[in-house]
Amino acid sequence: MCAAGAQNEILNQILNVLDAASTEQLAITAELIMRIFSTVDNDTQVKFKLANRLYGQKSYKLHQDYLSLVQNSFKADIKLEDFENNSANVVKTINGWVEEQTNRLIQNLLSANDVTRDTRLIIVNCIYFKGTWVKKFHENLTDQNADFHEANGKISKVKLMHQNKTFSYAENDDLNVQITHLTYQSDKHDVQFVFAVILPKRGTSLDEVEQKLASKPDLMRRVLNEEGATGKELLLYLPKFKMEAKFELNDVLIQLGMINAFDGNKADFTGMVSAQDDPSGLCISKVIHKAFIDVNELGSEAAAATAVIMDRCCAFRPQKEQPIEFKTDRPFYFSFVEVNKILLYSVASFLHHQHLYK
Known part of the structure; x- marks a missing residue:
């Protein structure tokens, strides 16, 4: 969903990391995955759930074309929140939604300091699987x-x-x-x-x-x-x-070549928001991933969630965790x-x- 709003060199970098030829190919793949999800939705033997959601800052104007694309191809719904004045409650809201989508296997995806007054958009993806x-x-x-x-x-x-x-x-x-x-x-x-x-x-x-x-x-x-x-x-x-792990993926993605997305001077997400509506633009401040898996004699259960946190570029300060x-x-x-x-x-x-x- 980040690639859908990226432009120019940053788009090429994201596509290269995802091993995709174009945003159109990504959209087609996303639609195929969502069709598979709908096919197994009423399967009594396998539980497979995929959910996408965008959390945007109230009054922050995202391109309607971008919103339509993520809604149609990724089946993502959009919620408006107040990051500027109520970031702590927003974190609770997002974590609660992630827990619900993952059968409570993924808890506390975000911490209080992940969301700030300068956050403008958080893209969240969840997946849950249980099979015998x-x-x-x-x-x-x-x-x-x-x-x-x-x-x-x-x-x-x-x-x-x-x-x-x-x-x-x-x-x-x-x-x-x-x-x-x-x-x-x-x-x-x-x-x-x-x-x-x-x-x-x-x-x-x-x-x-x-x-x-x-x-x-x-x-x-x-x-x-x-x-x-x-x-x-x-x-x-x-x-x-059983395995459970949480990672901040900034350094990994940068090493893979996705460099500009984290650089406030080079990030170009004008497919999401125009320079006229926000001259500062957007860049990624953090990518957080958490996963869980349980493998036993009867089968396995697994879940994962990823949050891409996007801030206004002028407010962004690169953070690296060892x-x-x-x-x-x-x-x-x-x-x-x-x-x-x-x-x-x-x-x-x-x-x-x-x-x-x-």
């Missing part, structure tokens, strides 16, 4: 004290689920990884969600895989699509875990994927024992 495995793990087969080999060589103890059944399986020689999909139950035939696990083979580190993925941007999508996959009997082992064994007993990637449309909703990695069930 087609092939469930039996709790009595879960090893309550299994070894997990961390990247630093340390061995920690985890709860390791296990089953011996046929799953979709593939290997990728470029990355030297094993890939499998755990399918979720669904009432629908044209939408299928899976939990994809990408496991580096022994002797290959997650860092090595990341470096190869960085040099070949399309490789992750190919891997998640399981090119050459077939049904194989697996001795499948997967940690039972029988085939598939045994997932070492760092690995996981992702939620809708396989028919090959839509990737998130990618994350499991690194160490801090995310385990207690």
Whole structure:
């Protein structure tokens, strides 16, 4: 939704980070995702919720074309608030809405100092998912004290689920990884969600895989699509875990090349607000992301929320804050994927024992 209001070089930088050719392509992708959401809205087996909302400063004039685009393509609704005189209550309002959209898994996305008198727009995105495995793990087969080999060589103890059944399986020689999909139950035939696990083979580190993925941007999508996959009997082992994390993404996005958006002298969001209506213009002050995931014997539940906080440029001060064994007993990637449309909703990695069930 930021790209929809960006112009010139800043637009190119955002599109490059998103690996998109144009704002039109982004809008088409957004509409496709929203159609999938509407398809599974009445699915009794899978709960999938996607919500977008803009919080704008009262009396601050945003372009009607921009508002129409985010309403039509992203199904975003728009709420007017008083950041200047009531920022504390605005934070409570936004956090309350995020909690509601994520089944209370994401709480306190924003803190009091994230919103100031100079804030003019906050773009919020929420996603929630809950699914049950087609092939469930039996709790009595879960090893309550299994070894997990961390990247630093340390061995920690985890709860390791296990089953011996046929799953979709593939290997990728470029990355030297094993890939499998755990399918979720669904009432629908044209939408299928899976939990994809990408496991580096022994002797290959997650860092090595990341470096190869960085040099070949399309490789992750190919891997998640399981090119050459077939049904194989697996001795499948997967940690039972919970993860919760919160990040400020400014530095990450700048390192990826999205530089101008955070620079008050270079930001160009005139697709959102005209120079005539606000000569100072808008720039991004913070991008905050929070995520949660719970993976257990029955299935998984996950949620994430992102807030893009936009201030008037003149008020902005940059802030930086510092029988085939598939045994997932070492760092690995996981992702939620809708396989028919090959839509990737998130990618994350499991690194160490801090995310385990207690």
